Structure formats: C-alpha cells, structure tokens
Amino acid sequence: MSQTQKFKLKIVIIGEHATGKTSLIKAFVEQKFSADYRPTIGTNIFIKRLELAGDEITLTCWDIAGQERWTSMRPLYYKGASGAILVGDITRKSTFEQLAKFWLPDMAKHVGEKIPIILIANKTDLPREASNEDVDACAKDIGATMVAETSAKNGDGVNEAFMKISKAILGK
Numbered sequence: 001m002s003q004t005q006k007f008k009l010k011i012v013i014i015g016e017h018a019t020g021k022t023s024l025i026k027a028f029v030e031q032k033f034s035a036d037y038r039p040t041i042g043t044n045i046f047i048k049r050l051e052l053a054g055d056e057i058t059l060t061c062w063d064i065a066g067q068e069r070w071t072s073m074r075p076l077y078y079k080g081a082s083g084a085i086l087v088g089d090i091t092r093k094s095t096f097e098q099l100a101k102f103w104l105p106d107m108a109k110h111v112g113e114k115i116p117i118i119l120i121a122n123k124t125d126l127p128r129e130a131s132n133e134d135v136d137a138c139a140k141d142i143g144a145t146m147v148a149e150t151s152a153k154n155g156d157g158v159n160e161a162f163m164k165i166s167k168a169i170l171g172k
Helices: 021-029 068-078 094-111 132-142 158-170
Strands: 006-014 043-052 055-064 083-089 117-122 146-149
Touching (some): 006 021, 006 158, 021 043, 021 055, 068 094, 083 094, 083 158, 117 158, 132 146
Parallel strands (some): 006 055, 083 117
C-alpha cells in the first residue's frame, strides 16, 4: 500500500485588474461569488486543502493585485512559487495581450526557474471579445502548460483549473 504524501504548493494568480482573479480563488476555496468589485490591496492569500491521487495537498493561492501601484511589492509575492495561473478576461482582449507583454516577464524575472503555467480565460458567462484564437495565441506566447475556460460567477471549470495546475506542479 502506498504512503500518503503531503505537499505544500504555492500558486501565484496574476493578470490585469478586474479579470476576476479574486473571484476565481473565492469560487475555488469558498464556493462563493460576490458581484461587487473591490481591488485587491497588495496580495490576498487563500489556503485550500485537497486530495490528489491519495496525497494531501495544501494549496496556498497568492492573489496578486493587478494595479500598477503594487509593482514594487510583487517580487516578494512571486518568491517560492511552484506554479502560476495567469488570468485573462474574455470580455477584454487586451487583458490577454498584457499577460504576454507584462505579467509573464514580470513574474519570470523574480521566480527564477521555469514553473508550470495555466492560462485561464475567465468570464465565459459573458459575451466574448477575445476569440479562441486570441486565447490560444496568448497561451503559446506565455508558454502555458494548459488552458482552461472558467466562469467564477457560475463556477464552470474553476475546480478543474486548480486541479490541473496542482497536477502539473506535482508531475502527475
């Protein structure tokens, strides 16, 4: 019989402001959605315990503020990340362009080694501005291990996305 292993994983969730990063994490950790938007101040940290292939995982999700004024703090937040979720908003095509232009280079500078990246195309419950081609091009540009389409509002694809990044980090 195999021994249960315990893993502590740190995941950073980054992207432009108002792409739904906090809502995604809350949908995953608390199964909740709040319609009122409040910008993240610096970073929020959420912890979720889960079981994956018989192992116990403690997932620490670092929800990093998208506003520019938090730039100086980001290097501290990225430190020790074992995986990253880059979030784009399908109602705003520019949010995907910014992931490749700004967010990936910003993170890569401070994380050091190559870590698994998942691209989330969020807000699938709303009319699209970003096409599947836009999302695929972004995934290629940022070297995403995988792509997930989600709606933090109705929970579609959210748990699967966090499970995928956890599996990718653990190489399962």
